[in-house]
Amino acid sequence: MRFYQESAAMGGPAAGGQQPSGESNAMDSISNGPKPLDQLPRLARDTTAENPWPVSVVSQKYHDAVERWPGAWIEGQIVEINMRRASSGYITLRDSFEEISISVMGFRNFVALAKDFRQGDRVVVHGRPNIWVKATRLSFQADDIRRIGAGDLKAQIDELRKKLKGEGLFDADNKVELPEFPSCIGLICAPQARAEGDVITNVNLRWPAVSFKVIHAHVQGPQCPPDVIAAIQKLDADPDVDVIIVARGGGSFEDLIGFSDEGVVRATAACQTPIVSAVGHEDDWTLIDLASDLRASTPTDAAKKVVPDVHEQWQLIGGAIQEMRMRVSAGVDNEIRLIEGYASRPSLTQPQTMLEPHQRFIDQSRQQMHMGLTRIVDDAGLTIEKLQASLTALSPQSTLDRGYAVVQTADGHVLDEAGRVKAGDRLTLTLRKGAVVAKAESALPEG
Missing domain, CATH: 1.10.287 (Helix Hairpins)
Structure with missing residues (x-):
């Protein structure tokens, strides 16, 4: 920043320099030969037309400022490459999306790494900016190069996606439904990140009763995967957490690469607590999106998906109450009609008819x-x-009624033969009416 301010202050009224008093004065000052360094202006704003910096000083100051810039990984497509010399090599990289190029140079170790690369390859290069003082030319001095063409990071991620899909980590059967009314949300995000504010603000607007357990983690760079894995496992082990949101704002493909790490994906798939991925913007995709139980296009969208809208819930409750009242009223009216129908039946109005x-x-x-x-x-x-007629016809009384009598001996036996009677035997004669007791004078046998 200091270098930029100093460079912007070189010459001109905007830099605080004085207007040249005349071309001859400037020429006179310059024609006197090189000045000692201790007599040159220390800062760019101190230079004047009469007391300028030599080109060598400007170039050196550029070099010294650029040397303080940090190293970085850059990505692009090789449009020119020259690795014919073993001691040094040159590459021109073009941006993958914009018509912008940068010169990359490296020395022996870099040449050994880059010698098999060809024009058209997509690569990532690590290095730092550098000024070649002789020509005051800015270039990128590289020390590492990696291919991301046919076997690039995206292809590697695609291979990892196919592998994990084959293991069933992305299957719909493994997805866990989000709770309808969570009471505690676990949030994984970068410290002081806008994503954190987006999630918490929108959740509180929709469902104020919810609480948060926030774990801050690196969301890009080499520390991203272990931080995210540890945060997921910690929140998953917390019995108070009902749902987990992994949130990060948008970024380049390389910025989001940590969320396609195999360890992160496996930790997400193994998480028993419902987990929502809200990484990047709507068009950004990472492998954590496939392993999570729900993918939100943005952190704000995640807030809308994990909690209901309290106003909508009140409307639903009001509608349900109204529906219940209508159903109860309709039920009561129906029962009243039934009772009235029963009461008007003849069986109740005139029960004797039954x-x-x-x-x-x-x-x-x-x-x-x-x-x-x-x-x-x-x-x-x-x-x-x-x-009775038969008995009457057969009865001895009938015989007696016709004038006959029944003779019985003294022992009560009916006498039917005269030979059984001797003179002087007592006989009983039963007539139609009454009986006569007599003595036999003699017996006249048959014959």
Whole structure:
């Protein structure tokens, strides 16, 4: 920053320099030969037309400023490459999306790494900016180069995706449903990140009753995967956490590469607590999106998906109450109509009508029974009369009634032979009416 301010201050009124008093004064000052360094202006704003910096000083100051810049990984496509010399090599990289190029140079170790690369290859290069003082030319001095063409990071991630998919880590059967009304949300994000504010603010607007357990982690760079894995495992082990959100704002493909790490994906798939990925923007995709139980396009979208809207819930409750009242009222009205229908039936208004068919049945049964018994008695009377007539016809009384008598000996035996009677035997003669006791004078045998 200091270098930029100093460079911007070189010459001109905006730099605080003085207007040249005349071309001859400037030429006179310059034509006197090189000045000692201790007589040159220390800062760019101190230079004037009469006391300028030599090109060598400017170039050196550029070099010294650029040397303080940090190293970085850059990505692009090789449009020119020259690795013919073993001691040094040169590459021109073009941005993958914009018409912008940068010169890359390196020495022996870099040449050994880059000698097999060809024009058109996509690569990532590590190095730091450098100024070649001789020509005051800015270049990128590289010390490492890696291919991301046919076997680039995206291809490697795609291979990892196929591998993990084959293991079933992305199967829908492994997805866990989000709780409808979470009480505690675990949030993984960068410290002081906008994603944290987006999630918490939108969740509190929609469902104020929820609480948060926030774990700050690196969301890019080499420390990203272990931090995210540890945070997921810690929140998953917390019984208070109902759902986990992994949130990060947008960024380049390289910025988001940590969320496609195999360890992160496996930790996400193994998480028992429902987990939502909210990494990048809507068009950004990482492997954690496939392993998570739900993918949100942005952190704000994640907030909308993990909690309901309290206003919508109140409307649902109000609608449900109204529906219940209508159903209860309709049920009561229906029962009232049924009761009124029952009350108007003849069985209740004239209950005796229910007995009439039974009374008719009883009357008919009594009549039939009387008729049946009468026939039985009549039949029995006729039988008795017949039997009585038969008995009467066979009865000894009938014989007596015709004038005959029954003679019995003293021992009560009926006398039917005269030969069994001797003179002087006592005999009893039973007549139609009464009996006569007599003595036998003699017996006249048959013959």
